[in-house]
Amino acid sequence: MEKVVEIKNVSMNYHTMQGETQAIRNLSLDIKNGEFVSIVGPSGCGKSTLLSLISGILRPTSGSILVDGEPVTGPSGNVGYMLQKDHLFEWRTILKNATLGLEIHKKLNKESLAHVEHLLDEYGLADFKHHYPKQLSGGMRQRAALIRTLATNPDILLLDEPYSALDYQTRLAISEEIWLIIRKEKKTAILVTHDIAEAVAASDRVIVLTGRPAEVKNIHEISLTCDTRTPILCREAPEFRRYFNDIWKELDIHVQ
Amino acid sequence: MYNENISKEHLEYIRKQNIKKTAIRVCQCLLLIMFFVLWEAAANLRWIDPFIMSQPTRVLKTVASMTSDGSIFTHTGITVLETIIGFLSGTILGTLIAIVLWWSDFTSKVLDPYLVVLNALPKTALGPIILVWIGGTTGSIIVMALLVSIVVTILNVYLAFESVDEDKIKLLTTLGAKKPQILTKVILPANVPAIISVLKVNVGLSLVGVIVGEFLVSKAGLGYLIIYGGQVFKMDLVMTSVLILAVVAALMYLSVNWLEKKLTKMR
Numbered sequence: 106m107e108k109v110v111e112i113k114n115v116s117m118n119y120h121t122m123q124g125e126t127q128a129i130r131n132l133s134l135d136i137k138n139g140e141f142v143s144i145v146g147p148s149g150c151g152k153s154t155l156l157s158l159i160s161g162i163l164r165p166t167s168g169s170i171l172v173d174g175e176p177v178t179g180p181s182g183n184v185g186y187m188l189q190k191d192h193l194f195e196w197r198t199i200l201k202n203a204t205l206g207l208e209i210h211k212k213l214n215k216e217s218l219a220h221v222e223h224l225l226d227e228y229g230l231a232d233f234k235h236h237y238p239k240q241l242s243g244g245m246r247q248r249a250a251l252i253r254t255l256a257t258n259p260d261i262l263l264l265d266e267p268y269s270a271l272d273y274q275t276r277l278a279i280s281e282e283i284w285l286i287i288r289k290e291k292k293t294a295i296l297v298t299h300d301i302a303e304a305v306a307a308s309d310r311v312i313v314l315t316g317r318p319a320e321v322k323n324i325h326e327i328s329l330t331c332d333t334r335t336p337i338l339c340r341e342a343p344e345f346r347r348y349f350n351d352i353w354k355e356l357d358i359h360v361q
Numbered sequence: 362m363y364n365e366n367i368s369k370e371h372l373e374y375i376r377k378q379n380i381k382k383t384a385i386r387v388c389q390c391l392l393l394i395m396f397f398v399l400w401e402a403a404a405n406l407r408w409i410d411p412f413i414m415s416q417p418t419r420v421l422k423t424v425a426s427m428t429s430d431g432s433i434f435t436h437t438g439i440t441v442l443e444t445i446i447g448f449l450s451g452t453i454l455g456t457l458i459a460i461v462l463w464w465s466d467f468t469s470k471v472l473d474p475y476l477v478v479l480n481a482l483p484k485t486a487l488g489p490i491i492l493v494w495i496g497g498t499t500g501s502i503i504v505m506a507l508l509v510s511i512v513v514t515i516l517n518v519y520l521a522f523e524s525v526d527e528d529k530i531k532l533l534t535t536l537g538a539k540k541p542q543i544l545t546k547v548i549l550p551a552n553v554p555a556i557i558s559v560l561k562v563n564v565g566l567s568l569v570g571v572i573v574g575e576f577l578v579s580k581a582g583l584g585y586l587i588i589y590g591g592q593v594f595k596m597d598l599v600m601t602s603v604l605i606l607a608v609v610a611a612l613m614y615l616s617v618n619w620l621e622k623k624l625t626k627m628r
């Protein structure tokens with residue numbers, strides 16, 4: 106499969122008056138087209154930083170990042186980024202929130218609007234287009250946030266703990282839904298999570314990072330035997346436990 | 362919450378709350394009526410000197426004569442107009458300057474101590490200077506009203522701009538937004554309520570500026586009537602003007618309140 110993201114010897118240092126923080130050190134990683142990859146690592150190790158670098162809102166101190174073979178120079182419509190909270194704007198309707206990216210890229214026209222409306226219809230928000238965010242449940246809001254990300258039609262989705270603000274039940278349900286949407290829309294996804302089970306259940310590969318500064322500690326190719334490949338069903342797979350334990354042990358060393 | 366068979370207890374609770382509400386309203390009205398009745402009685406019984414303290418019937422007579430010659434409308438109108446121009450320009454200009462400060466962190470840091478000092482300075486002290494510089498015109502009065510409200514506006518609106526959630530800005534950045542879009546898509550819309558609440562404060566502040574301005578310029582308006590009445594010892598005129606001012610201030614505040622409700626309902 107072709108590589109859509111290539112991270113080559115990337116290091117990232119933050120500078121503040123309090124001092125210098127090395128967040129990422131000499132990290133290399135490739136992501137293939139259509140893959141669902143999860144990144145796990147100890148708190149504060151540099152996971153969000155890595156996503157920000159891929160999205161182009163931060164520039165690495167050294168090394169290079171290529172998306173679709175092109176060096177990243179800034180945010181582009183080709184990479185969608187979903188943050189931890191939905192950050193829907195309470196003064197905009199769901200439809201208006203969903204078209205925000207298109208407005209910014211000045212690509213809001215009949216076709217793109219129809220595309221967004223189609224996504225909203227398709228993913229259960231048809232009746233809520235003209236509602237305001239506070240009228241929606243947490244799960245629906247997260248779906249709306251995903252559609253806002255999908256509106257500019259990115260090939261790559263970056264998800265930074267997108268469900269962690271939700272309660273456990275909603276979280277299971279919405280992570281399943283969003284996984285299905287991502288698969289259906291044939292996107293490449295990079296998910297940062299603290300939840301090992303979620304990572305194993307959803308991913309083709311799980312990348313374990315070391316403590317700060319982040320380096321790749323290990324990469325797990327996940328292959329689960331289950332009839333239908335969806336996160337919830339695959340939690341029943343016999344291999345699930347083993348992956349979980351392996352990753353948990355790798356993380357645990359660094360928590361101590 | 363609203364089930365079909367509301368319990369007796371709940372009915373009783375609602376009844377008590379309603380009684381309390383009515384009682385409060387009645388007391389509020391009574392207080393006002395009693396104030397005027399006492400004032401009138403005190404003047405009639407010569408407990409107070411009506412020449413110095415005026416009295417409600419004299420106020421009414423003044424209102425009647427001012428209505429018949431139309432002067433009540435001109436003076437009130439002038440004060441209201443100046444105040445409106447004052448608080449609108451104070452709010453708009455203040456917000457524009459706040460945008461500049463938000464845009465350039467460097468400028469805001471440089472100007473910070475000056476704003477703090479200007480904020481602490483009682484702006485009415487500048488009245489005579491403005492009068493000399495601009496002259497005894499409506500212009501002076503409006504500048505006065507503007508000065509009283511602008512610094513507070515700048516500080517409050519800038520603070521509100523700065524307290525917009527960093528992650529909302531990050532979200533826009535991930536969508537490719539640059540500074541102008543961050544301003545128009547999140548900073549301004551997120552702060553409509555903050556700007557309206559500043560507007561509300563500015564109604565009162567600007568009225569202070571207008572009255573002080575009218576004292577100084579002394580040509581027209583309720584402030585002029587008050588100072589003129591004081592000088593020629595027409596206390597009826599002074600009291601009447603103060604009462605009209607109270608009504609005008611309340612009405613303006615209520616209209617901005619109403620505007621706020623309208624605007625926040627839209628979101």
Ligand SMILES: Nc1ncnc2c1ncn2[C@@H]1O[C@H](COP(=O)(O)OP(=O)(O)OP(=O)(O)O)[C@@H](O)[C@H]1O
Pocket residue numbers: 119120121126127128146147148149150151152153154155317
């Ligand atoms: N803007 C910044 N300025 C200075 N240091 C920063 C900045 N952003 C992050 N850091 C530091 O860089 C390190 C990595 O941060 P990052 O947010 O990437 O970690 P993370 O793995 O996403 O953490 P978490 O698990 O808490 O989400 C942390 O030590 C953090 O304090």
Ligand SMILES: [Mg+2]
Pocket residue numbers: 152153154265
């Ligand atoms: Mg993070």
